[in-house]
Amino acid sequence: MSGLTPDSPRPTDIRLHQKSRLLEITFDDNTTCMLSCEFLRVYSPSAEVRGHGPGQETLQIGKEDVNITAISPVGNYAVKLTFSDGHDTGLYSWDYLYDLASQYEALWREYIGRLEMAGVKRKTDSNA
Numbered sequence: 001m002s003g004l005t006p007d008s009p010r011p012t013d014i015r016l017h018q019k020s021r022l023l024e025i026t027f028d029d030n031t032t033c034m035l036s037c038e039f040l041r042v043y044s045p046s047a048e049v050r051g052h053g054p055g056q057e058t059l060q061i062g063k064e065d066v067n068i069t070a071i072s073p074v075g076n077y078a079v080k081l082t083f084s085d086g087h088d089t090g091l092y093s094w095d096y097l098y099d100l101a102s103q104y105e106a107l108w109r110e111y112i113g114r115l116e117m118a119g120v121k122r123k124t125d126s127n128a
Helices: 037-042 094-102 104-117
Strands: 011-017 022-027 032-036 068-074 078-083 091-093
Touching (some): 022 094, 037 078, 037 104
Antiparallel strands (some): 068 078
């Protein structure tokens, strides 16, 4: 993922739709996205999920019903998301959120593929 620069798109609006478990983000380049809480949880930038280097990622399973319980701003560059499963580490920088939005389809397919390779079935596909 790229680094935050003066030209990096920044959110102008972040809205949590708790019932549908979707985070809606509008960026200053008029990009709008809806990212599921499950997607954001399994792609957390935390060391717990990503590890400390390539190949150290931990596959997140059973996150279909996870929701976001708190969104806390971190300076002018990120938010900290607190999830209903207790996960609250990792800072979602503006560039990381923008990259997740831009690559949503490919990243979601990659995640589903990793689950299948591990022999894990998701409970539902309703909010992916």
